[in-house]
Amino acid sequence: MKKILFALIIIALPLSVIAQYQNYPDLGLKTIGVKVGPAIPDSQHKVGFALAVFSDLGKLHEIVGLEASLEYFRVTKEVQQIYTNSHSDIAVYPTLKIMPKVESVKFQPYIGGGLGVHYLTDTPDERLTNADKNTSTRLEVHLTVGSTFRITDDITGVGCFKINLSDISTYNPYFGVSFNM
Incomplete structure (x- = not known):
């Protein structure tokens, strides 16, 4: 059921954007781009990698943008200083960004947030014989603050x-580049 809901959201998001195109x-x-950085958890987990x-x-609107990621x-x-368990997250989410008009600097600041669908997987160390992989799908909120800056025309x-x-x-903390389409 969760996978069906996830698929419906993936299909509905672009369709809703197309339906609203006239307005x-x-x-x-x-643009399309990529950003990378560390994943810093607020739990006992170690710092990981994010892409x-x-x-x-x-x-x-003039100052309200939309981003999909x-x-x-x-x-x-x-675990017990012997085993290493992993937690991974694959997420699809839109971000609504507020981008104030700033003409005196060479970058465009923004603040934003959104609600995304997250597919979570907890994988126990393979040496643990009685532990199973655990997966779940859930909706999660995110907040972001950042800026963009022109490197070249594209x-x-x-x-x-x-x-x-x-x-x-x-x-x-993410750093990346985007390319004009």
């Missing part, structure tokens, strides 16, 4: 700090 003519695939592929989908991160935790740099609010909340 918001600036919506569409503007996100994202797309700027245009503006809903596909993110992966993995963190580990030592390439934009991105720096942001994202907080994912969950049972294992993570803090992700």
Whole structure:
């Protein structure tokens, strides 16, 4: 059931954007990019690695933008100083960004947030014979603050700090680039 719900959300998100296109003519695939950084958990897990592929989908208003992302991160935790369990997260989420008009600096700051679908997997150390892999799907809130800056006419740099609010909340300082479409 959870996989069906996840698939429906993946299908419904682009369709809803297309349906609203007449009301918001600036919506569409503007850029596509990648950002990387550490995944810093607020639990006993160790700092891990995070990677996100994202797309700027245009503006809903002069200062309100929309971004879609596909993110992966993995963190580990030592158990009894012998075993290492891992926690991974694959997420699909939109971010609504507020981007104030700033003309005196060479970067565009923003603040935003959203609600995403997260596919979580907890994998025990393979040496633990009686432990099973545990998976779950859930909706989670995220908040972000960052800025973009022009590198060339077709390439934009991105720096942001994202907080994912969950049972294992993570803090992700991301750096990346996006390419105009």
